[in-house]
Amino acid sequence: MATVLVTTDYLAPGDEVDQLLHRHGHTVRYSPATGPRSHDEALGLFDGVDAAIIASEPVTADMLDHAPSLKVIARSGVGYESVDLAAAARHGIRVCNTPGVNHDAVAEMTMALILMTARQLPAVLAGVHAGGWPRHAGRELRGARLGIVGYGPSGRAVARLAHAFGMTVTVATAHPDPADTHIEYLDLDTVCATADYLSLHCRADRSTHHLIDRARLKTMKPTAVLINTARGSLVDEDALAHALTTGEIAGAALDVLAHEPLPAHSPLRDLDNVIITSHLAGQTAEARLSAGLSAAHAAIDVLAGREPAHPVDRPER
Secondary structure, three states: OOEEEEOOOOOOOOOHHHHHHHHOOOEEEEOOOOOOOOHHHHHOOOOOOOEEEEOOOOEOHHHHHOOOOOOEEEEOOOOOOOEOHHHHHHOOOEEEOOOOOOHHHHHHHHHHHHHHHHOOHHHHHHHHHOOOOOOOOOOOOOOOEEEEEOOOHHHHHHHHHHHHOOOEEEEEOOOOOOOOOOEEEOOHHHHHHHOOEEEEOOOOOHHHOOOEOHHHHHHOOOOOEEEEOOOHHHEOHHHHHHHHHHOOOOEEEEOOOOOOOOOOOOOOOOOOOEEEOOOOOOOOHHHHHHHHHHHHHHHHHHHOOOOOOOEOOOOOO
């Protein structure tokens, strides 16, 4: 019998993930990640734990130094940059993620954000709430050009929805799919410069840190809107705030930020041409269940001596 720690805050005793772990003979301990932990709490988090199912909270080298029994960390989501992979490797701890479980949810949220900006819905909702009756002239999506950066499961799902709306879709990716005949593959700079809506769906790593920086924002259309439902580190937020303030681009819709929640001093906070949501693109009931079950299966497999489906030491393209 092994002890599995669950810190993902939407997983709870008695749910399907809990039942699955118990059916495999494991004890389950819960410590929901609802905010930063104290130093002592973080160091003791994995005490007596054999496996952990986590969300996006930091897992540092110091924490792993105090986790002698830990064998696997299963991320209930796609991104795993919050885990110190080098430290995990030193301790022989497997690290897994759950790609592909929330791409439809992310794609739907992406289109929702595009529609909100196109029809100026935040301003309309605020105006009606204040007692007014604003009737702004929005923009139709049909015929507009959507640029997608990164073409994994989420990017592909967005492309399908955008095509159904009648948008022209261009994609910047190192891995084009010849079967997608309705997609135009272009280099990154051309995609950015020609898009009416630019949507980010690439991984966060050293090569993509501040991919959208001041120089690239200057090449975009003054009528363009930036959409980010991927990772906050992809965007230089100071440069974005400058571009939004000076009119270099028309707007932005961000579900992810460099620091979450949005800091009080963020230059984006008081801008009326940016929509900010609380990192919930993948947070549907269906996606949460799929992610939780996938993470649980990864933990179960490693504890049983089997190879997990999605180890991040061999990330899939």
